[in-house]
Amino acid sequence: MAGAEDLDALAGEYVLGVLSHDEHLAVQRHLLDDPELARRVAEWEARLAPLADDLPPVMPRPELWWRLRRTIAGRRRPPEPRWWQRLGFWRGWAVAATGAAAGLAALLLLTPPTPGLVAVLTDPQGRPAWVVRVSAEGRGYLAQALDIATPAQRVPELWLLAPGRAPVSLGVLEQAGPSRHALTRPMQLQPGATLAVSLEPPGGSPTGQPTGPVVSTGVLVRDPT
Amino acid sequence: MLRDRADEAFDEAALASWVADVAHRNTDALALLYGRTSSRLLAVLIRLLRRRDLAEEILHDVYVRVWDRADAYDPVKGPVMAWLIGIARNAALDHLRRQRREVAFADGPEQVELPDLADLARASTARLALQACLERLEPEPRRCVILAYRDGLTYDDLARRLDRPVNTIKSWIRRSLARLRACLEAE
Numbered sequence: 001m002a003g004a005e006d007l008d009a010l011a012g013e014y015v016l017g018v019l020s021h022d023e024h025l026a027v028q029r030h031l032l033d034d035p036e037l038a039r040r041v042a043e044w045e046a047r048l049a050p051l052a053d054d055l056p057p058v059m060p061r062p063e064l065w066w067r068l069r070r071t072i073a074g075r076r077r078p079p080e081p082r083w084w085q086r087l088g089f090w091r092g093w094a095v096a097a098t099g100a101a102a103g104l105a106a107l108l109l110l111t112p113p114t115p116g117l118v119a120v121l122t123d124p125q126g127r128p129a130w131v132v133r134v135s136a137e138g139r140g141y142l143a144q145a146l147d148i149a150t151p152a153q154r155v156p157e158l159w160l161l162a163p164g165r166a167p168v169s170l171g172v173l174e175q176a177g178p179s180r181h182a183l184t185r186p187m188q189l190q191p192g193a194t195l196a197v198s199l200e201p202p203g204g205s206p207t208g209q210p211t212g213p214v215v216s217t218g219v220l221v222r223d224p225t
Numbered sequence: 226m227l228r229d230r231a232d233e234a235f236d237e238a239a240l241a242s243w244v245a246d247v248a249h250r251n252t253d254a255l256a257l258l259y260g261r262t263s264s265r266l267l268a269v270l271i272r273l274l275r276r277r278d279l280a281e282e283i284l285h286d287v288y289v290r291v292w293d294r295a296d297a298y299d300p301v302k303g304p305v306m307a308w309l310i311g312i313a314r315n316a317a318l319d320h321l322r323r324q325r326r327e328v329a330f331a332d333g334p335e336q337v338e339l340p341d342l343a344d345l346a347r348a349s350t351a352r353l354a355l356q357a358c359l360e361r362l363e364p365e366p367r368r369c370v371i372l373a374y375r376d377g378l379t380y381d382d383l384a385r386r387l388d389r390p391v392n393t394i395k396s397w398i399r400r401s402l403a404r405l406r407a408c409l410e411a412e
Contacts, residue, residue, distance in 0.1 A: 005403070012402035015311070016373040017318045018380045024322065039302065044402075045311035046303030047409055050352035051374050052310050055272055057264035064281055065259060071285070072252065072292045 011040035015048060119195050121218035129216040130173070130197060132158065133223065134189050141170070141189075144178040148216075154199040159210055161194040161217075172204045173197065193220045233349060240305035241298075248295035259288060262306065266313045273317040273377040283320060287313045304351075314377075321377055358408035366397035370405070373398070 013019050014027045031038050121130040129148050134141045143158065150156055156175065159167040171181045183189075198205070199212035240261065246254030266287060270280035290312055298308055348356070359367050365387065372378045372386070380398070384391040 008406070009399050009402055012406070013398065015314075016370065016398065016402075017314070017377050018373045018383065018398060020379065020381070021322050024318070042299075042302035042308075042311070046307040047355070047405065048374050049304070049307035049310045050349060050355045051371065052265065052269050053349055053352045055265075055268040055375070058267045058271055058277075059264045060267050060281055060284055064263075064285060065256070068255075068259070068285055068288050069252065071289055072255070075289070075292070 007037060008040050011037060012044045015041055015044035116223045117189060117191060117220040118223040119218040119220045121195060121197055121216040123216045130156075130158075130218070132195055132218070132220075134220065138183065138189050140180060140182045142178055142180050143173045145173065145175050148175065150175055150199065153202065154212065155202055155204065156197045156215070157200045157204050157210070159196045159198060160189065161196055167196070167210055169205065169208065170195070172200070189220060191220055191222050194218070195220060237304055241300050244291075244295050244298050244305055244308075247292060248298070250292075255288070255292060258291070262309055263288070265306070266309060269310055269313050269375075270317050272375055273314065274320065279320070280317075283316050284313070287316055290316070318377055354409060355405075358405050361408060362401050362404060363397075366401045369394060369397055370401050 010027060014024065017024070019027065027037070027041075031041060116136040117134040119132045120128050121132065123129050128146045130146060131144045132141055145156075148156070156173045158170040158173055160170055161167050170183070173179060173181075194217060196210070196214045196217045198210040198214045200210070201212075205211050240258065243254040243258040243261075247258060263284060267280055267284050270283055270287075271277055274280045274283065287309075291309065298305065302308075359370070362370070369383050369387070372383060378386060380391050380394055383389075383394045383398075387394065
């Protein structure tokens with residue numbers, strides 16, 4: 001069982017840069033959405049940074065500043081993710097909820113390196129409604145309802161919206177707790193694909209196409225975890 | 226000493242306010258931050274990468290990243306300089322890991338001995354505190370920590386360089402990290 005001390009040792013080893021290539025990348029991936037690990041890494045950076053004081057400063061060539069000016073002049077700041085779009089939020093929440101943080105350091109290193117896809121579907125006001133994670137092989141997905149209220153006698157159904165094609169049903173979702181769904185035929189579930197949830201009669205759309213209102217949409221991106 | 230501490234606090238406040246302005250896309254603030262910090266980051270990068278041209282390429286990318294992510298800087302987590310050095314070292318370590326780097330250390334200068342007290346006469350209070358804690362470690366584990374941090378040596382590199390089993394190096398480093406942390410927190 002890995003504890004806080006192991007997590008701290010891992011953070012220190014990561015900052016020193018002594019880990020193997022695979023271990024280093026594993027920690028890097030998990031930093032994105034593990035605030036506790038990120039905090040410990042920042043602490044180690046602060047503890048060890050004074051070692052750099054001993055190196056005599058070296059002035060960059062003056063051209064470098066002007067090149068930097070040109071680079072940033074042509075650059076728009078990447079859109080700031082809203083708090084609910086940051087996977088770390090959901091991750092941290094899930095970890096706290098299950099109290100599973102203790103085994104985290106060991107878990108980090110065991111997580112397979114093939115990432116899947118993930119989409120946060122939001123309602124028209126931008127509030128998060130569903131998180132959908134697609135497995136790396138594309139054989140299934142996991143859907144988690146967030147704070148949603150579905151009218152009585154209606155069920156949420158998930159659709160893949162492909163440009164120039166009719167929506168494809170990915171199944172009826174559970175409103176309570178996460179639900180796991182198999183994908184029986186190959187789907188074009190690639191980064192950038194749009195997912196949507198519509199409200200349908202119990203059992204799902206009778207026509208094979210959305211019949212009710214679309215209540216949330218989101219775009220699949222590579223799962224950074 | 227008190228005066229030094231006041232100067233350091235003043236410097237830190239200036240750096241933090243520039244980072245806050247950079248987060249609002251103020252290029253003058255970036256110029257000030259760059260002017261104050263780039264020569265120190267370049268020294269770190271040259272030390273890790275052993276090539277000045279490459280180090281300047283990565284220095285450019287580091288400040289582009291600072292421009293993009295200045296809003297992610299959180300003063301609670303540590304001083305500005307530590308944050309900047311963290312970004313620079315990460316970029317350099319990523320580069321070193323991408324190109325397998327067997328040759329990189331063959332011709333590098335070997336300047337890993339701790340500077341003696343004369344060299345630390347003008348050191349920051351944080352540097353002096355770290356020094357006091359480093360001096361409590363055994364010489365070989367201490368050397369490993371410094372080689373890893375400054376020269377980017379991994380466990381495998383250290384085992385080869387010091388001709389010791391990897392597991393010995395690992396236990397030295399882990400024990401050293403735990404002792405450093407306890408010592409610095411006791412300060």
